Amino acid sequence: MFKLLGNLSVYFKYQDIRTDNALFRLHNTFTTVLLLTFSIIITASQFVGQPIQCIVSGIPAHVVNTFCWITSTFAMPDAFAREVGKEVAHPGVRNPYDGTTEKKYYTYYQWVCFVLFFQAIMCYTPKFLWDFFEGGLMRTIVMGLNVGVCKSKEKEKKKELLIGYLLRYQREHKMYALRYFGCELLCLINILVQMWLMDSFLGGEFYNYGTKVLGYSDVPQELRFDPMIYIFPRVTKCTFHKYGASGSIQTHDSLCVLPLNMVNEKTYVFLWFWYVALATLLSMLLVYRLIILFVPSIRPRLLHARSRSIAMETAASVSRRCDVGDWWLLYMLARNMDPIIYREFIAEFSKRLDEKPSSRA
Template sequence: MYKLLGDLRGYLKWQDITTDSMIFRMHNIFTTVLLLTFSLIITATQYVGNPIACIVESGLRKNAINTFCWITSTFTMPDAFNRQVGKEVAHPGIGNDFNDESARKYYTYYQWVCFVLFFQAIMCYVPQWLWNTWENGLMRSIVMGMNHQLCDEKEKLKKKSVMMNYIMKHRTTHISYVYRYYACEAICLLNILLQLYCMNRFFDGEFMGYGLRVLQYADKPQEERVDPMVYIFPRVTKCIFHKIGPSGSVQKHDSLCILPLNIVNEKTYIFIWFWYLILTVLLVGLLAYRAAIIFAPAIRPRLMHLAARGTSKETCRSVSRKTDLGDWWLLYCLGTNLDSIMYREILQELAKKLGDQNSQVVA
């Protein structure tokens, strides 16, 4: 198992150049690794042990019944979850259906869980792939290795001069840079909402309230308790297998099937439910914050002052006032990738050059 999951550690390595936010990485990197880990664990569990074990009558091949029930579907009786186990029913949800097929609740998802988790992981990585394609190493090219503080003073001055020349020469050309990044953050929120909807459909409308029902489960009276994890991910289900008898008539065999894999599934999806809820709240707050940056330019100098430790507020106001949103965002990102002293010097020199040129403000 360690070797199976060891290769995923490479996705969590520290980035020496950052062009995105922590919440953006939580969605694209951490969530992707998390979902891939769950998918591999569930897949490995199938290899380590049998994901289904059915109790069959004598004369029937157990392996054949196990395979049949796994690739088709099993079912429970929803009304049997409210009955007393050991007296009225053998297991939660296991009762007599009296040949009423409409009263059965079928479970067809379990053989698809590992594939769905893998697909979800791919969808979570799409915004990161888009941003990497659009960004194309621009920030790394501008920084030129000055985030490591290993170059001598002469080389540092030369690189700073090259950086200043780039900023002045390419003014007002970075508006697509910032809007593409903000679009990627919006795609993250859209992806989370779409995945929540799809998971809810995947579990027949039971997923949206799954976490809340788990939290409320302990507060309910004992006689009214129905474990939501057992209801959505039952440990024991029923399966009907039809066979041709010696006389040519159709024989019906009713089997109980144990689903040990659902012990993993129920823990996996309760964690996903809470994690996606946290991500949704964080992403909504992040997009509101981005909207404030776009439509309230007055907050930009304050944000730049927080990023440029030791730089005067007047310098930050001067630079923010004489740059458009794209150039401001590029300078703001430089603050997370450069030494604070170097960053302060660049802002001071830039404010001086912009003042000398009497630049026009582009809102």
């Protein structure tokens, strides 16, 4: 397992050229690795260990274990709030005195590892799309200027090539910015869709799962029952039928222990808080991007904040002459170029822009 988890470190390799922001990477890289880690741990516990152990008399234990694992187990919802040891044997476990008693069936547990893996693919999709759209443009135009130590002639030549490219293709980078903003929007949509999918997967119990866990300690001891046990029970029941010696159908009622649910409950508690935090931050990021798109007056301040080495007047002059696509390219160049080289480049680029006929941004 440690070897498998160690292979995930490739996702955290240092990138000398960044074409996205930290929140984008939290969604696409960290969350993907997080889900893959949970999937690997649960897979190892499920297929290497003993995910279920049932107690039943007269039938080989491994037969009942296999049957109850591949079919389903159940609990009695009204038995979770009853006193353990007096009214019920375990939370949610009591005898169904008649066939009309409501049962809550649990069939999801053998699918958790696969669902988590599918969620990891969904989280990686925005990064895959952005890498395809970006096509290595930022690395190409930076041309190694992210390293400040270089020969003067080489530096001047590269700066001239970069300025020439930006002047030649001025106002042709709008789709570059919009595609990136679209991938950030896709991150938010993905988080919201995944929360809905997890809620459906867990029988409508995911949306308020975290709040129930937080409120668990505030409930009086005599009235409380663990919400994690209700969604991920550790002891359930299973009914096994077989033919007796005379050919009549015999019913065997077994008690099943699910140690794997100890891992599942902690996994989904963490995912609830993580997804709520991500959804909140991505919503704020979406508002921030809308401000960038529809309030051009804020762009010079952001460019100056990104690179304090450039004058505010220069940032205002450049932002006024560029549309949102060119501005975003300059903003990302400030992140990837050496600060001193960027200051020299943006000053020269501003002068060259002033030499061109004026046009609206």
